Amino acid sequence: MSSHDHNDEESWRTPGERFTNFLxxxxxxxxxxxxxxxxxxxLGIFYTLVFVALGAWAYPKWMPVVLSKQMQANExxxxxxxxxxxxxxxxxxxxxxxxxxxxxxxxxxPEDGVAxxxxxxxxxxxxxxxxxxxxxxxxxxxxxxxTESIAAATDAPKSLxxxxxxxxxxxxxxxxxxxxHTHTLNLPVNQPVTFNVMSDDVxxxxxxxxxxxxxxxxxxxxxxxxxxxxxxxxxxxxxxxxCGLYHAYMETxxxxxxxxxxNNWVSSIQAxxxxxx
Amino acid sequence: MTTxxxxxxxxxxxxxxxxxxxxxxxxxxxxxxxxIFCWGTYFAMKAGRDMTDSHxxxxxxxxxxxxxxxxxxxxxxxxxxxxRWLIGKDxxxxxxxxxxxxxxxxxxxxxxxxxxxxxxxxYLVGVMAMLGVGGTMAMxxxxxxATPGSHFITPVVYNSLVGLHGITMxxxxxxxxxGPFGNYIMPIMIGAADMAFxxxxxxxxxxxxxxxxxxxSAWFLGGIPTGWTAYAPLSDQAGPGMNAFxxxxxxxxxxxxxxxxxxxxxxxxxxxxGMKWNRVPIFVIGATISVALAIPAFxxxxxxxxxxxxxxxxATGFYDANVGGSGxxxxxxxxxMGHPEVYVILIPGVAALMEIAPVFxxxxxxxxxxxxxxxxxxAGLSVLVWAHHMYMAGWMPSLNGPFMVTTEFxxxxxxxxxxxxxxxxxxxxxxxxxxMLCVYAxxxxxxxxxxxxxxxxxxxxxxxxxxxxxxxxxxxYTLMGAALTGAIGGLAYWFPKMTGRMLNERGGYIxxxxxxxxxxxxxxxxxxxxxxxxxxxxxxxxxxxxxxxxISTIGAYSVGLGMIILLWAIVHSWRSGKIAPMNPWGxxxxxxxxxYPVPLVNFDQPPVVTSDPYGYGRSAK
Numbered sequence: 001m002s003s004h005d006h007n008d009e010e011s012w013r014t015p016g017e018r019f020t021n022f023l024x025x026x027x028x029x030x031x032x033x034x035x036x037x038x039x040x041x042x043l044g045i046f047y048t049l050v051f052v053a054l055g056a057w058a059y060p061k062w063m064p065v066v067l068s069k070q071m072q073a074n075e076x077x078x079x080x081x082x083x084x085x086x087x088x089x090x091x092x093x094x095x096x097x098x099x100x101x102x103x104x105x106x107x108x109x110p111e112d113g114v115a116x117x118x119x120x121x122x123x124x125x126x127x128x129x130x131x132x133x134x135x136x137x138x139x140x141x142x143x144x145x146x147t148e149s150i151a152a153a154t155d156a157p158k159s160l161x162x163x164x165x166x167x168x169x170x171x172x173x174x175x176x177x178x179x180x181h182t183h184t185l186n187l188p189v190n191q192p193v194t195f196n197v198m199s200d201d202v203x204x205x206x207x208x209x210x211x212x213x214x215x216x217x218x219x220x221x222x223x224x225x226x227x228x229x230x231x232x233x234x235x236x237x238x239x240x241x242x243c244g245l246y247h248a249y250m251e252t253x254x255x256x257x258x259x260x261x262x263n264n265w266v267s268s269i270q271a272x273x274x275x276x277x
Numbered sequence: 278m279t280t281x282x283x284x285x286x287x288x289x290x291x292x293x294x295x296x297x298x299x300x301x302x303x304x305x306x307x308x309x310x311x312x313i314f315c316w317g318t319y320f321a322m323k324a325g326r327d328m329t330d331s332h333x334x335x336x337x338x339x340x341x342x343x344x345x346x347x348x349x350x351x352x353x354x355x356x357x358x359x360x361r362w363l364i365g366k367d368x369x370x371x372x373x374x375x376x377x378x379x380x381x382x383x384x385x386x387x388x389x390x391x392x393x394x395x396x397x398x399x400y401l402v403g404v405m406a407m408l409g410v411g412g413t414m415a416m417x418x419x420x421x422x423a424t425p426g427s428h429f430i431t432p433v434v435y436n437s438l439v440g441l442h443g444i445t446m447x448x449x450x451x452x453x454x455x456g457p458f459g460n461y462i463m464p465i466m467i468g469a470a471d472m473a474f475x476x477x478x479x480x481x482x483x484x485x486x487x488x489x490x491x492x493x494s495a496w497f498l499g500g501i502p503t504g505w506t507a508y509a510p511l512s513d514q515a516g517p518g519m520n521a522f523x524x525x526x527x528x529x530x531x532x533x534x535x536x537x538x539x540x541x542x543x544x545x546x547x548x549x550x551g552m553k554w555n556r557v558p559i560f561v562i563g564a565t566i567s568v569a570l571a572i573p574a575f576x577x578x579x580x581x582x583x584x585x586x587x588x589x590x591x592a593t594g595f596y597d598a599n600v601g602g603s604g605x606x607x608x609x610x611x612x613x614m615g616h617p618e619v620y621v622i623l624i625p626g627v628a629a630l631m632e633i634a635p636v637f638x639x640x641x642x643x644x645x646x647x648x649x650x651x652x653x654x655x656a657g658l659s660v661l662v663w664a665h666h667m668y669m670a671g672w673m674p675s676l677n678g679p680f681m682v683t684t685e686f687x688x689x690x691x692x693x694x695x696x697x698x699x700x701x702x703x704x705x706x707x708x709x710x711x712x713m714l715c716v717y718a719x720x721x722x723x724x725x726x727x728x729x730x731x732x733x734x735x736x737x738x739x740x741x742x743x744x745x746x747x748x749x750x751x752x753x754y755t756l757m758g759a760a761l762t763g764a765i766g767g768l769a770y771w772f773p774k775m776t777g778r779m780l781n782e783r784g785g786y787i788x789x790x791x792x793x794x795x796x797x798x799x800x801x802x803x804x805x806x807x808x809x810x811x812x813x814x815x816x817x818x819x820x821x822x823x824x825x826x827x828i829s830t831i832g833a834y835s836v837g838l839g840m841i842i843l844l845w846a847i848v849h850s851w852r853s854g855k856i857a858p859m860n861p862w863g864x865x866x867x868x869x870x871x872x873y874p875v876p877l878v879n880f881d882q883p884p885v886v887t888s889d890p891y892g893y894g895r896s897a898k
Contacts, residue, residue, distance in 0.1 A: 070637050092699055096699060114894055118645075127686060127689065137731055141736055221603075242813075
């Protein structure tokens with residue numbers, strides 16, 4: 001139904017002629033388009049830059065210190081997805097803003113606008129662009145996911161094992177290789193770690209924040225998470241699944257530390273019977 | 278029904294079937310019978326049972342709640358028609374006209390009234406009440422979170438508030454557009470005399486109504502500690518208040534099934550002559566796709582809740598790992614409902630704004646087909662994405678990749694919705710009334726909600742973000758920033774048709790800016806808290822998150838103030854606003870061709886449709 005609503009002048013133009021006319025500033029038919037496109041383009045660049053800045057500046061500032069490869073991967077995704085989606089946000093917001101600035105006020109409707117029913121090329125380009133964006137996001141995610149699972153598999157033999165138990169409302173840790181029970185989570189830097197996670201009661205979610213990994217703790221089922229600590233620093237362990245009354249307080253601390261510090265920490269606990277005081 | 282659909286409104290006498298039981302029943306008799314059923318069941322079941330056993334308590338409470346619901350429906354007369362069918366009769370024509378409520382004034386709003394316009398108003402008032410209660414809970418949550426270490430409310434109350442705020446708002450948002458506008462406006466929009474099943478229409482509202490006191494009773498039974506997700510085994514462990522939650526969901530699922538079937542049948546079968554599928558207003562398409570999506574979605578929630586109920590009453594152990602059950606079973610059932618459900622909420626809001634934009638820009642809707650493809654694509658994909666809520670559950674890590682792929686593909690049909698809106702705006706000169714402002718607010722909010730959804734759908738990023746305040750901020754941007762804004766736009770747009778008066782403009786504008794600016798401050802603050810690493814649903818938090826939370830709370834108060842102003846504007850305009858002309862916006866859909874009050878059968882002459890309703894605009898130059 002669309003093409004019939006356009007006037008005759010519009011319909012006889014070939015796509016090539018229309019494009020040439022569009023580029024020709026002096027053609028009265030497209031003068032309005034030119035101006036609209038120009039303003040929208042400027043607004044689009046502005047919004048794109050705002051989103052790029054948000055990704056590049058704000059996320060690294062807000063997110064915690066990166067202590068592992070996984071956390072680095074998370075932060076990269078947050079930054080780059082923001083940057084990649086910035087032009088799309090720019091297009092949407094610029095067109096919205098351009099029309100907003102063109103507003104009509106008062107108690108009677110404005111005169112009718114241009115009867116654009118649809119525009120085939122625009123719909124196709126838009127859809128193709130969003131599919132492309134989508135594929136980039138999917139491939140990025142799949143590659144990151146795959147990299148992590150390959151690393152986890154190859155690193156398994158040299159991993160430090162930590163058995164994590166969640167119970168209402170404390171985290172407790174058992175290091176089978178060192179045979180120590182602890183309530184803080186200390187890890188050596190540059191050694192892969194495997195968390196075997198279980199719950200004594202309801203669901204919890206084990207979240208060593210700065211390591212950027214997370215896995216639910218379920219009753220009678222062991223779930224597994226891997227991390228590769230790459231830097232030293234304090235660690236916060238939280239519960240990310242509502243688990244009842246004191247869910248908010250189900251947290252503990254720890255650290256990623258040098259191998260020497262870690263061994264000293266292990267020795268000090270072994271000296272007190274293998275149970276952290 | 279023949280008399281009903283052919284008699285001209287003016288010549289119809291007000292029926293008065295004096296001897297019929299129907300004339301004596303109303304909400305009051307419903308409440309009386311419901312309460313008698315409830316307490317009767319309670320005392321009958323309690324007798325001889327050991328009430329120190331929580332299983333027995335759960336049995337008695339659940340059955341009492343269902344008894345209330347059934348008793349209320351008997352008391353209001355919902356089953357008189359079906360009962361007559363059992364004995365080979367039906368309601369008389371007089372009784373049917375009486376049920377339609379013509380000429381009964383305000384009293385018909387408290388009866389089992391079959392007029393779709395009455396049901397629409399019932400939904401509108403009910404939704405506003407629910408949003409008010411849910412919003413007040415949100416204010417209490419944000420007040421407690423204003424500073425770390427606050428003791429404004431205890432953790433028990435806090436957890437209950439989180440759950441009740443969640444479920445109240447979810448229920449309210451599911452019906453916020455399809456309830457009031459789907460019932461009041463949509464049949465007129467398609468040129469129908471009423472809904473396909475007027476009695477089921479009344480049933481859907483009154484069944485929903487019976488869920489409200491049940492949900493409220495959760496407060497008095499110790500609250501719910503589980504959040505609205507009601508994950509097992511926490512729900513197995515929870516106190517008696519949990520029964521109220523289960524019963525509410527089961528009752529609500531019945532209501533949505535009835536309403537969904539009714540709306541889809543109406544749209545498929547009762548469109549005006551000439552209203553081919555490509556001439557159906559886009560709001561009608563959106564609302565229909567939304568309820569059609571709800572029809573398969575909610576029964577799984579109902580099943581999940583029935584199984585929770587069985588675990589809690591007769592220890593079936595569906596979700597109890599100790600006896601071979603699995604919490605993952607619950608999580609799967611819940612999210613098979615849970616993800617379609619967010620689109621059930623979103624689509625009618627977007628569709629309302631797509632109905633609004635062409636009217637105020639005075640341009641055709643850009644690419645009607647893309648809009649339908651967008652809605653259909655979202656609805657189709659939404660049933661294949663549920664386990665993205667379970668990436669970190671430990672259930673089938675090997676499926677994380679496939680679920681990431683389906684989830685991210687939703688951004689393609691979602692992109693089409695943006696294209697339709699910005700295409701409609703392009704080169705337009707928008708008439709900046711409140712409904713149109715909502716279109717702009719929607720674009721901004723949904724853009725942020727959509728983009729942040731892409732991070733969350735990415736498994737490696739979700740490793741960090743899952744279960745954090747970032748998620749809370751994301752879904753509020755989509756459900757509140759997008760869907761509720763759409764519903765407010767719809768209310769401002771259709772208010773003249775539903776009340777006969779114009780919505781107070783100044784009140785509308787002031788509330789709009791308080792709500793939208795406050796909303797963005799509130800949830801941008803929450804994005805920061807989430808990125809910093811604050812888990813969601815926490816009654817307290819570390820000092821690290823103090824600034825972000827204070828920002829959020831300040832934003833929340835602004836939203837609260839805006840909502841109070843909006844409520845004032847609605848109430849004030851409804852009582853004494855400027856009388857609305859028949860078609861104040863100069864729109865081309867059928868509802869603007871009927872006067873206010875809308876006649877019982879809507880149209881004196883059945884309308885004939887010859888084009889789609891978007892024929893605005895001059896030829897391109």
